Amino acid sequence: MSRQPSHPTREQIELPMVLECLSDPTRLAIVYNLARYDQATELRCGDFYGLSGKSNLAYHFAKLREAGLIQTRCVGTARFMRLRRADLDARFPGLLDAVLKSAAGDAERLELVDYDVVSAR
Amino acid sequence: MSRQPSHPTREQIELPMVLECLSDPTRLAIVYNLARYDQATELRCGDFYGLSGKSNLAYHFAKLREAGLIQTRCVGTARFMRLRRADLDARFPGLLDAVLKSAAGDAERLELVDYDVVSAR
Numbered sequence: 001m002s003r004q005p006s007h008p009t010r011e012q013i014e015l016p017m018v019l020e021c022l023s024d025p026t027r028l029a030i031v032y033n034l035a036r037y038d039q040a041t042e043l044r045c046g047d048f049y050g051l052s053g054k055s056n057l058a059y060h061f062a063k064l065r066e067a068g069l070i071q072t073r074c075v076g077t078a079r080f081m082r083l084r085r086a087d088l089d090a091r092f093p094g095l096l097d098a099v100l101k102s103a104a105g106d107a108e109r110l111e112l113v114d115y116d117v118v119s120a121r
Numbered sequence: 122m123s124r125q126p127s128h129p130t131r132e133q134i135e136l137p138m139v140l141e142c143l144s145d146p147t148r149l150a151i152v153y154n155l156a157r158y159d160q161a162t163e164l165r166c167g168d169f170y171g172l173s174g175k176s177n178l179a180y181h182f183a184k185l186r187e188a189g190l191i192q193t194r195c196v197g198t199a200r201f202m203r204l205r206r207a208d209l210d211a212r213f214p215g216l217l218d219a220v221l222k223s224a225a226g227d228a229e230r231l232e233l234v235d236y237d238v239v240s241a242r
Contacts, residue, residue, distance in 0.1 A: 015223050015231065020144035023137050092223035094215065102136050102213035110136065 005065060005072050010087040013068035018092065021067040022099055026052050027060050029112050031069060032103050034083040035096070036114065042073065042080035050113060126186060126193050131208040134189035139213065142188040143220055146231055147173050148181050152190060153224050153233050155204040156217070163194065163201035171234060 008014075021027050029051055034043060048057055061081060064070040068087060073080045088096045103112060129135075142148050150172055155164060169178055182202060185191045189208060194201045209217045224233060 015220075015227055016144050016146055016149065019140050019220070023141035023144055025137055028137065092219070092226070094219040095223050098213070098215040098219035099136075099140070102216050105213070106136055 004074055005062075007065060007071060008068040010068075010084075010091060013084075013087060013091045015092060017067040018069060018088070018095070021064055021069055024060070024063075025110055026056070027064055027069075028099075028103055028110065030057075030060060030064065031083065031096075032100060032112050033114065034070065034081065035085070035100050039083055039085040042082045044081070045079055125195055126183075128186060128192060129189040131189075131205075131212060134205075134208060134212045136213060138188040139190060139209070139216070142185055142190055145181070145184075147177070148185055148190075149220075149224055149231065150233050151178075151181060151185065152204065152217075153221060154235065155191065155202065156206070156221050157235065160204055160206040163203045165202070166200055 022031065030048060033048070034041075037043070045054070045057055045061065051057065052060070061070065061072065061079070064081075065072045068084060068091075070081045071084050073082075085096065103110060106112075143152065151169060154169070155162075158164075166175070166178055166182065172178065173181070182191065182193065182200070185202075186193045189205060189212075191202045192205050194203075206217065224231060227233075
């Protein structure tokens with residue numbers, strides 16, 4: 001069993017940190033793509049290599065985890081990420097949907113690539 | 122007639138800049154208080170002196186103006202600010218309301234003081 005990274009509880013998720021996380025185009029693209037799947041679906045770091053370099057992605061995943069946006073599960077050296085949609089919707093009703101809808105409307109401008117990560121496996 | 126500061130057009134308002142602006146507690150408090158009034162209501166820098174120092178506020182107002190969140194009108198040395206609610210709602214439907222609702226739910230934790238600025242004049 002790998003050592004698991006720490007996560008804030010639902011109640012510890014803070015609005016400023018969530019908004020700060022989503023204000024970064026790379027992190028917004030990660031969340032946008034995670035949100036395209038069922039919230040139980042876990043994606044791997046490697047699924048996002050088209051988006052940025054490996055160490056840069058690791059940094060962004062850590063920021064997203066610390067802010068409470070994603071849940072990270074480690075198995076050996078692999079990391080599996082999923083969106084904490086239920087927690088976010090409970091803490092800030094309508095916020096994630098509004099951000100995702102706004103992002104979708106500006107997808108081209110934000111260069112929000114859709115990664116067909118699950119079907120590509 | 123005073124020289125007026127520049128503002129982005131509605132179409133030029135960008136999601137990452139808006140989210141980045143709102144991720145700062147002082148700026149969120151400014152927007153939260155501006156949103157309590159009709160969108161034609163203009164507040165002055167001095168209305169927010171309880172929130173932060175003068176030069177700090179000037180910095181935050183400039184960030185909010187550049188991101189397209191507020192409209193600033195100069196009359197002599199006075200500045201009058203109003204929220205660009207119609208522009209924000211047109212560009213990102215539901216986003217501002219979701220952020221404000223989330224902020225209101227966490228008002229105490231975020232130390233979102235309500236300024237009775239208009240009635241105080």
